[in-house]
Amino acid sequence: MLSANEVTLRYDGVIQAVDGIDFRVEQGGLVALLGPNGAGKSTLLKAIAGMLPFEQGELASGDILFDGRSLSGAHPATIARMGIALVQEGRECFRGLSVGENIRAASLLRRKGASARMDMVFEYFPVLKEMRRRPAGHLSGGQLQMLVIAMALMGEPRLLLLDEPSLGLSPTMVQTVFDVVERMHRELGMTVVVAEQTVPRLLKLATDVYVLSRGRVAMHTAPAGVDEKTLQMVYLS
Numbered sequence: 001m002l003s004a005n006e007v008t009l010r011y012d013g014v015i016q017a018v019d020g021i022d023f024r025v026e027q028g029g030l031v032a033l034l035g036p037n038g039a040g041k042s043t044l045l046k047a048i049a050g051m052l053p054f055e056q057g058e059l060a061s062g063d064i065l066f067d068g069r070s071l072s073g074a075h076p077a078t079i080a081r082m083g084i085a086l087v088q089e090g091r092e093c094f095r096g097l098s099v100g101e102n103i104r105a106a107s108l109l110r111r112k113g114a115s116a117r118m119d120m121v122f123e124y125f126p127v128l129k130e131m132r133r134r135p136a137g138h139l140s141g142g143q144l145q146m147l148v149i150a151m152a153l154m155g156e157p158r159l160l161l162l163d164e165p166s167l168g169l170s171p172t173m174v175q176t177v178f179d180v181v182e183r184m185h186r187e188l189g190m191t192v193v194v195a196e197q198t199v200p201r202l203l204k205l206a207t208d209v210y211v212l213s214r215g216r217v218a219m220h221t222a223p224a225g226v227d228e229k230t231l232q233m234v235y236l237s
Protein backbone atom coordinates (compact mmCIF):
# COMPACT_ATOMS: atom_id res chain seq x y z
CA MET A 1 0.00 0.00 0.00
CA LEU A 2 2.77 2.39 0.98
CA SER A 3 6.43 2.26 0.18
CA ALA A 4 9.19 4.72 0.99
CA ASN A 5 12.24 4.00 -1.11
CA GLU A 6 15.68 5.25 -0.10
CA VAL A 7 14.07 8.25 1.49
CA THR A 8 16.22 11.05 2.91
CA LEU A 9 14.45 13.84 4.79
CA ARG A 10 15.98 17.15 5.80
CA TYR A 11 15.06 20.25 7.73
CA ASP A 12 16.42 23.67 6.81
CA GLY A 13 18.44 22.08 4.00
CA VAL A 14 21.05 20.70 6.41
CA ILE A 15 19.55 18.76 9.31
CA GLN A 16 19.34 15.17 8.10
CA ALA A 17 16.53 13.61 10.15
CA VAL A 18 15.99 10.49 8.02
CA ASP A 19 18.83 9.00 6.05
CA GLY A 20 18.12 6.77 3.04
CA ILE A 21 15.50 4.49 4.57
CA ASP A 22 13.22 1.88 3.01
CA PHE A 23 9.84 1.52 4.73
CA ARG A 24 6.90 -0.55 3.50
CA VAL A 25 3.35 -0.95 4.73
CA GLU A 26 1.22 -3.80 3.41
CA GLN A 27 -2.53 -3.35 3.04
CA GLY A 28 -4.27 -4.50 6.24
CA GLY A 29 -1.03 -4.38 8.25
CA LEU A 30 -0.40 -2.82 11.63
CA VAL A 31 3.15 -1.54 11.61
CA ALA A 32 5.04 -0.54 14.75
CA LEU A 33 7.51 2.26 14.05
CA LEU A 34 9.80 2.28 17.06
CA GLY A 35 12.84 4.30 18.03
CA PRO A 36 14.27 6.57 20.74
CA ASN A 37 13.91 10.36 20.91
CA GLY A 38 15.10 12.01 17.73
CA ALA A 39 15.21 8.76 15.72
CA GLY A 40 13.14 10.26 12.89
CA LYS A 41 9.72 8.64 13.51
CA SER A 42 7.67 11.84 13.45
CA THR A 43 9.64 13.18 10.50
CA LEU A 44 8.86 10.08 8.46
CA LEU A 45 5.14 10.24 9.33
CA LYS A 46 5.04 13.96 8.50
CA ALA A 47 6.73 13.29 5.16
CA ILE A 48 4.07 10.68 4.30
CA ALA A 49 1.28 13.11 5.21
CA GLY A 50 2.87 15.97 3.24
CA MET A 51 3.45 18.11 6.32
CA LEU A 52 7.22 18.66 6.06
CA PRO A 53 7.15 21.86 3.98
CA PHE A 54 5.38 23.59 6.91
CA GLU A 55 8.50 23.04 9.03
CA GLN A 56 11.09 23.92 6.38
CA GLY A 57 11.50 20.21 5.80
CA GLU A 58 11.88 18.41 2.48
CA LEU A 59 12.19 15.06 0.77
CA ALA A 60 15.85 15.43 -0.23
CA SER A 61 15.99 12.16 -2.16
CA GLY A 62 14.05 8.97 -2.75
CA ASP A 63 10.30 8.62 -3.23
CA ILE A 64 7.18 7.74 -1.25
CA LEU A 65 4.47 5.84 -3.12
CA PHE A 66 0.88 5.24 -2.01
CA ASP A 67 -1.10 2.81 -4.17
CA GLY A 68 1.74 3.22 -6.66
CA ARG A 69 1.30 7.02 -6.84
CA SER A 70 4.11 9.31 -5.76
CA LEU A 71 3.28 11.57 -2.81
CA SER A 72 6.22 13.81 -3.58
CA GLY A 73 5.16 17.48 -3.61
CA ALA A 74 1.52 16.63 -2.87
CA HIS A 75 -0.42 18.97 -0.57
CA PRO A 76 -1.59 17.49 2.78
CA ALA A 77 -5.23 17.98 1.75
CA THR A 78 -4.66 15.97 -1.44
CA ILE A 79 -2.94 13.24 0.57
CA ALA A 80 -5.81 13.21 3.08
CA ARG A 81 -8.29 12.84 0.20
CA MET A 82 -6.24 9.91 -1.12
CA GLY A 83 -7.01 8.18 2.19
CA ILE A 84 -4.12 8.90 4.56
CA ALA A 85 -4.73 10.43 8.00
CA LEU A 86 -2.00 11.50 10.40
CA VAL A 87 -2.73 11.96 14.10
CA GLN A 88 0.20 14.10 15.20
CA GLU A 89 1.72 14.48 18.63
CA GLY A 90 0.17 17.34 20.59
CA ARG A 91 -3.49 16.26 20.34
CA GLU A 92 -4.50 19.37 18.47
CA CYS A 93 -8.14 20.25 18.13
CA PHE A 94 -10.41 23.24 18.78
CA ARG A 95 -10.25 23.36 22.58
CA GLY A 96 -13.04 25.94 22.84
CA LEU A 97 -15.46 23.85 20.78
CA SER A 98 -17.34 20.86 22.16
CA VAL A 99 -16.30 17.26 21.52
CA GLY A 100 -19.25 16.83 19.12
CA GLU A 101 -18.41 20.05 17.26
CA ASN A 102 -14.78 18.95 16.82
CA ILE A 103 -15.88 15.60 15.40
CA ARG A 104 -18.37 17.29 13.09
CA ALA A 105 -15.71 19.77 11.92
CA ALA A 106 -13.47 16.83 11.04
CA SER A 107 -16.11 15.51 8.63
CA LEU A 108 -15.64 18.45 6.27
CA LEU A 109 -13.18 16.33 4.28
CA ARG A 110 -15.89 13.77 3.51
CA ARG A 111 -19.35 15.18 4.06
CA LYS A 112 -21.18 12.27 2.46
CA GLY A 113 -22.25 9.75 5.08
CA ALA A 114 -20.89 11.94 7.88
CA SER A 115 -23.74 11.31 10.32
CA ALA A 116 -23.50 7.52 9.93
CA ARG A 117 -19.75 7.80 10.46
CA MET A 118 -20.29 9.89 13.54
CA ASP A 119 -22.52 7.12 14.96
CA MET A 120 -19.76 4.61 14.21
CA VAL A 121 -17.14 6.82 15.85
CA PHE A 122 -19.31 7.15 18.97
CA GLU A 123 -19.72 3.37 19.00
CA TYR A 124 -15.92 3.03 19.11
CA PHE A 125 -15.52 5.81 21.67
CA PRO A 126 -18.53 5.71 24.04
CA VAL A 127 -16.78 8.13 26.39
CA LEU A 128 -16.79 10.78 23.63
CA LYS A 129 -20.50 10.24 23.12
CA GLU A 130 -21.08 10.83 26.82
CA MET A 131 -18.97 13.96 26.69
CA ARG A 132 -20.07 15.28 23.32
CA ARG A 133 -21.31 18.58 24.74
CA ARG A 134 -18.23 19.22 26.83
CA PRO A 135 -15.55 21.66 25.58
CA ALA A 136 -12.57 19.70 24.23
CA GLY A 137 -10.36 21.85 26.47
CA HIS A 138 -11.88 20.15 29.51
CA LEU A 139 -10.89 16.61 28.49
CA SER A 140 -8.12 14.55 30.09
CA GLY A 141 -5.06 13.61 28.03
CA GLY A 142 -6.44 10.15 27.24
CA GLN A 143 -9.85 11.50 26.29
CA LEU A 144 -8.18 14.08 24.04
CA GLN A 145 -6.15 11.33 22.39
CA MET A 146 -9.39 9.48 21.69
CA LEU A 147 -10.92 12.66 20.31
CA VAL A 148 -8.10 13.26 17.81
CA ILE A 149 -8.22 9.62 16.67
CA ALA A 150 -12.02 9.92 16.33
CA MET A 151 -11.54 13.08 14.24
CA ALA A 152 -9.13 11.23 11.94
CA LEU A 153 -11.70 8.44 11.52
CA MET A 154 -14.27 10.94 10.26
CA GLY A 155 -12.17 11.28 7.10
CA GLU A 156 -12.54 7.52 6.51
CA PRO A 157 -8.83 6.92 6.02
CA ARG A 158 -7.48 3.71 4.55
CA LEU A 159 -4.11 4.34 6.16
CA LEU A 160 -4.05 5.74 9.68
CA LEU A 161 -0.75 7.09 11.04
CA LEU A 162 -0.59 7.55 14.82
CA ASP A 163 2.34 9.45 16.32
CA GLU A 164 3.06 8.40 19.93
CA PRO A 165 -0.56 8.04 21.02
CA SER A 166 0.51 6.73 24.44
CA LEU A 167 2.61 9.80 25.34
CA GLY A 168 1.87 10.95 28.89
CA LEU A 169 -1.06 8.57 29.42
CA SER A 170 -1.63 6.29 32.40
CA PRO A 171 -1.16 2.56 31.75
CA THR A 172 -4.94 1.99 31.83
CA MET A 173 -5.50 4.79 29.33
CA VAL A 174 -2.79 3.39 27.04
CA GLN A 175 -4.62 0.07 27.22
CA THR A 176 -7.93 1.69 26.29
CA VAL A 177 -6.42 3.59 23.36
CA PHE A 178 -4.72 0.46 22.02
CA ASP A 179 -7.94 -1.56 22.47
CA VAL A 180 -9.65 0.83 20.07
CA VAL A 181 -6.72 0.80 17.64
CA GLU A 182 -6.89 -3.00 17.61
CA ARG A 183 -10.65 -3.02 17.03
CA MET A 184 -10.40 -0.52 14.16
CA HIS A 185 -7.68 -2.59 12.57
CA ARG A 186 -9.60 -5.85 12.97
CA GLU A 187 -13.18 -4.73 12.29
CA LEU A 188 -12.66 -1.95 9.76
CA GLY A 189 -9.69 -3.59 8.06
CA MET A 190 -7.83 -0.33 8.52
CA THR A 191 -4.11 -0.26 7.80
CA VAL A 192 -2.29 1.40 10.69
CA VAL A 193 1.20 2.69 11.48
CA VAL A 194 1.91 3.48 15.14
CA ALA A 195 5.07 5.35 16.15
CA GLU A 196 6.07 4.74 19.75
CA GLN A 197 9.21 4.47 21.86
CA THR A 198 8.07 1.25 23.53
CA VAL A 199 4.70 -0.23 24.24
CA PRO A 200 4.65 -3.98 24.93
CA ARG A 201 1.00 -4.09 23.86
CA LEU A 202 1.90 -2.63 20.45
CA LEU A 203 4.45 -5.39 19.90
CA LYS A 204 1.68 -7.92 20.52
CA LEU A 205 -0.64 -6.32 17.96
CA ALA A 206 1.90 -5.46 15.26
CA THR A 207 2.22 -7.43 12.04
CA ASP A 208 5.59 -5.85 11.24
CA VAL A 209 8.18 -3.86 13.20
CA TYR A 210 10.63 -1.16 12.14
CA VAL A 211 13.12 0.23 14.62
CA LEU A 212 14.68 3.56 13.69
CA SER A 213 17.84 4.91 15.20
CA ARG A 214 19.46 8.19 14.20
CA GLY A 215 17.47 8.39 10.99
CA ARG A 216 18.24 4.87 9.79
CA VAL A 217 16.44 1.54 9.97
CA ALA A 218 18.32 -0.27 12.73
CA MET A 219 15.99 -3.25 12.58
CA HIS A 220 13.12 -4.53 10.41
CA THR A 221 11.62 -7.69 11.81
CA ALA A 222 8.53 -9.73 12.57
CA PRO A 223 7.17 -8.81 16.03
CA ALA A 224 8.49 -12.06 17.46
CA GLY A 225 12.00 -10.79 16.73
CA VAL A 226 11.85 -7.90 19.23
CA ASP A 227 11.57 -7.61 22.95
CA GLU A 228 12.24 -4.79 25.40
CA LYS A 229 15.83 -5.91 25.89
CA THR A 230 16.69 -5.89 22.18
CA LEU A 231 15.10 -2.45 21.89
CA GLN A 232 17.14 -1.11 24.80
CA MET A 233 20.31 -2.31 23.12
CA VAL A 234 19.41 -0.61 19.84
CA TYR A 235 18.38 2.59 21.69
CA LEU A 236 21.61 2.74 23.67
CA SER A 237 23.92 1.96 20.75
Ligand SMILES: Nc1ncnc2c1ncn2[C@@H]1O[C@H](COP(=O)(O)OP(=O)(O)OP(=O)(O)O)[C@@H](O)[C@H]1O
Pocket residue numbers: 011012015016017035036037038039040041042043044055197
Ligand atom coordinates in the same frame (compact mmCIF):
# COMPACT_ATOMS: atom_id res chain seq x y z
N1 LIG B 1 10.98 21.17 12.74
C1 LIG B 1 12.24 20.72 12.84
N2 LIG B 1 13.28 21.51 12.45
C2 LIG B 1 14.57 21.07 12.54
N3 LIG B 1 14.91 19.84 12.99
C3 LIG B 1 13.93 19.03 13.39
C4 LIG B 1 12.55 19.42 13.34
N4 LIG B 1 11.80 18.39 13.81
C5 LIG B 1 12.67 17.42 14.13
N5 LIG B 1 13.95 17.78 13.88
C6 LIG B 1 15.16 16.95 14.09
O1 LIG B 1 15.03 15.78 13.30
C7 LIG B 1 15.47 14.63 14.01
C8 LIG B 1 14.35 13.61 14.07
O2 LIG B 1 13.30 14.13 14.86
P1 LIG B 1 11.88 13.43 14.99
O3 LIG B 1 10.97 14.41 15.63
O4 LIG B 1 11.47 12.89 13.68
O5 LIG B 1 12.21 12.22 15.98
P2 LIG B 1 11.23 11.22 16.74
O6 LIG B 1 11.74 9.85 16.46
O7 LIG B 1 9.82 11.52 16.39
O8 LIG B 1 11.53 11.56 18.27
P3 LIG B 1 10.54 11.63 19.54
O9 LIG B 1 10.37 10.21 20.01
O10 LIG B 1 11.30 12.46 20.52
O11 LIG B 1 9.25 12.24 19.11
C9 LIG B 1 15.93 15.12 15.38
O12 LIG B 1 17.32 15.25 15.34
C10 LIG B 1 15.25 16.46 15.52
O13 LIG B 1 16.02 17.35 16.30
Ligand SMILES: [Mg+2]
Pocket residue numbers: 041042043089163164
Ligand atom coordinates in the same frame (compact mmCIF):
# COMPACT_ATOMS: atom_id res chain seq x y z
MG1 LIG C 1 8.23 12.15 17.47
